[in-house]
Amino acid sequence: MVPAKDFKRRMVVEIDGAPHMIEHIQVQTPSARGAATLYKVKARNLKTKNRVEKAYRGTDSLNESSFERKPIQYLYRDADDLHFMDSGDFSQFSFKADDLADQIPFLTENMPGIEALVVDDEVIAIDLPDTIEMTIVETAPGVRGNSATGRTKPATLVTGHVVQVPEHLEEGTTVRVDTRTGEYLGRV
Template identity: 50%
Template sequence: MPLAKDIKRGMIVTYQDAPCLIESVQVQTPSARGAATLYKFRARNLITKQKVDISLKGTEGLEEANFERRPVTYMYADAQEVHFLDSQDFNEYVLPREALEEELKYLKEGLEGLFVLIYEGQWVGIQLPVAVELKVVQCDPYVRGASATGRTKPAVLETGLVIQVPEYISEGETVKVDTRSGEFLSRV
């Protein structure tokens, strides 16, 4: 059982008898002597899809959820459903689109490194790779001679995701994006 200090963003733990995906971690250090450090977690219940707030002292912990991870490849999405192909037994997983609204921003056809999460025989979500490569389809043009400061500009990626990229990035380039934070990592 991991202690509160060992629980990181992206882990799946059991809270109130349900698997919960940790989405953010906030640490409150006490100002008084002898007081315990508080860890506040924002999680998403993978069965009900509701947000859950969890507060733990540093000496408390949560059990890791016992679930199965199966590698899948994203095939396509239509108006109501998202389709994945199991990489091991070639079964097709069809999942409701509204259950994957956040993840859809990073999915493109043929994307590998995805896992479907199965808890007690029931599909509960997908796990994205840490970083994905997406093409820039719209952004302001690069201006030669612009200052070399770390200024950024918005860019629309092929999936519709809008991120901030450095000024030197132009349309048609491929960029690497962190799926945990939605931030630009590098040019590919």
């Protein structure tokens, strides 16, 4: 059982008897004394792909969904689908691009650390590592001497995802990105 106060993005929990992946959590702190903090959760049913919105008190809890994790490899993308391979038995499977819209900006071919979430021998979702390393392919030229300022500039990564990076970073620099928030974490 996981209490609502410990919910995290991309956690897989049982809601109404089905596995759901938490996509967004909004915490509402009450202004009145004695009132409970509310955790508004947006989650996606991993089998039907439907989205649900529920509210829980901090003391409410849900069961973590029982599933198996298997290491997989991202192979390629065609017009509608993304194709993956099971690293154990080399079987291939695909997902509709729409189902993985939040994860596409962080997927690169042969990327390490991707896992499939499997229930009853069926792959129901993929899980990315919390942090990944990517190369900046386009950004304004770095300004010498600006490494001490807190100013940032947009940088386009190899997948097309845009992050705010410190002003002194150049094209070709490898950076670490948080896949849960999409934000720049640091230089590699």
